[in-house]
Amino acid sequence: MLKLLRMLKPYRVLVFFVLLFVFLQSLSDLYLPTLLSDIVDNGVVKGDYPYIWKIGSFMLLFALVGGICSIGASFLSAKSAGGFGRDLRSRVFAHVEKYSLHEFDKIGTASLITRTTNDITQVQQVLMMMMRVMVAAPMMCFGGIIMALYKDAHLSLIIIAIVPILAIVILTIVSRGVPLFKVMQVKIDKLNLVLRENLTGIRVIRSFNRTKHEQARFNDANLDLTNTAIKVNRIMASLMPIMMLVLNFASLFIIWFGGLRIDSGNMAVGDLMAFIQYAWQIMFALIFASMMFVMIPRASASAARINEVLNMVPDINDPADGSAKRASGRGELTFDNVSFHYPGAEMPALSNISFTAGPGEVTAIIGGTGSGKSTLINLIPRFYDVTDGSIKIGGVDVREITQENLRAGIGLVPQKAMLFTGTIAENIRFGKSDATDEEIRHAAVVAQAFDFVSEMNDGFDSPIAQGGTNVSGGQKQRLSIARALVRKPSIYLFDDSFSALDFKTDAKLRAALRRETTEATVLIVAQRVSTVMDADRIIVLDDGKVSAIGTHRELLQSSSVYHEIVTSQLSEEEIA
Structure with missing residues (x-):
């Protein structure tokens, strides 16, 4: 005392x-x-x-x-x-x-x-x-x-x-x-x-x-x-x-x-x-x-x-004064032999993960429940620090960048869509405090949220209840995506952010994202094969390890794990 x-x-x-x-x-x-x-x-x-x-x-x-x-x-x-x-x-x-x-x-x-x-x-x-x-x-x-x-x-x-x-x-x-x-x-x-x-x-x-x-x-x-x-x-x-x-x-x-x-x-x-x-x-x-x-x-x-x-001293700290660096380039993301243990866990959640995702590319991550998909995403903004190996953005280890600067260049849409009390505009502006009305409108259009927002009585000034309980799960996801888009980051992280969308909206949203993120690095974690089929690179995780990397067509031939996921979701006609 x-x-x-x-x-x-x-x-x-x-x-x-x-x-x-x-x-x-x-x-x-x-x-x-x-x-x-x-x-x-x-x-x-x-x-x-x-x-x-x-x-x-x-x-x-x-x-x-x-x-x-x-x-x-x-x-x-x-x-x-x-x-x-x-x-x-x-x-x-x-x-x-x-x-x-x-x-x-x-x-x-x-x-x-x-x-x-x-x-x-x-x-x-x-x-x-x-x-x-x-x-x-x-x-x-x-x-x-x-x-x-x-x-x-x-x-x-x-x-x-x-x-x-x-x-x-x-x-x-x-x-x-x-x-x-x-x-x-x-x-x-x-x-x-x-x-x-x-x-x-x-x-x-x-x-x-x-x-x-x-x-x-x-x-x-x-x-x-x-x-x-x-x-x-x-x-x-x-x-x-x-x-x-x-x-x-x-x-x-x-x-x-x-x-x-x-x-x-x-x-x-x-x-x-x-x-x-x-x-x-x-x-x-x-x-x-x-x-x-x-x-x-x-x-x-x-x-x-x-x-x-x-x-209680936080496990994750910024580099010492004077030693902090800034990521160079336009957001090239590299995982170099990354392993991660949750504190107190006997087995690693991720083991020896290595891949590179470049600007203008869509990299998808798919795998079974508990394979480590969300854990991998959480390591990029340093919600946790890697146990072994390194994650680099523009050639700079994320641990050498201040957390503020690191996260300023990332647009994250979490697995569980989270909205705050306030208006729809305030929730989208959460991604960029000085965003103009036109930027908010554009982000909503790309996120396929503009139609349902415009139908509300007060439009973008419509209130959001605590926890977003007055909008549906799909609407929450689209508003969360708009919040990330208005930020215009160099890296987009979508952690199973399309799961509550119907297939039609999912397809329209991914097409709009392609046009919007031509200069950004995009990582998509998904359970649905239809969401990742068009990705430039698909990483298949199995039990915390990279099982295979390739395009949809390549993986159908080379990866039994991916083939099993595909056949469990798509018919033979759809696969063909």
């Missing part, structure tokens, strides 16, 4: 004034009981009304100063803690943006959401309390003890005896609560995961009549979190009653022994009243401290989880 507090540096002036206001408020609170003692002993007892008015005015003044300081401290602590939370969220989000897919898989999307929201909120709330309590509690406690000793040293022995008892109670309860707070955050992750899966997979859940099963699954995760929360809150809730019991017994002893000292003439009535107030100030300072002990364990668990995110 101390590591995160370094991010308070931009707010050090605000923090200084918070501490100053709390200090002045504490001085005001400590001085008020002494003024009360003077009013009673020198004003009320002696019947000196002018003295009562005079000291009473001083009390009002100090109370007013204390109130103003309290308001100022509350406002500035909230402002600085809020700024800290905002900056920390931005830092976590920016750091997560640098993660490779491996880091996302390792922590999990649901956990990252919890850490960026709930965990940071926990730390922010504790920070706001700490700025108030870390000065006020020690000062009120030790200041109260000093003032109590000043009023009556003998009676102060009661307070001195009570403080260690309260400290033992606090430490005992907190030591039992800390581990449970850590477990609780993990269970919030689990609940978030189940909820996220239910919301994103609601169509599948309903179509298979699994609503009750998912409800039971959610209830189990929810009950597990609830039981842990009840257990930890029971432990922490016992703190306040125990402390109040000790404080009330302390007050009882103070009044009893104080009365005996007044009766013996060793103590004035006003001093006893002031002493009782100092005792309560000491006790409440300890209560505030105990509240911090309740909040800090949970915040510490949250801070550890946030630090885990910030300390």
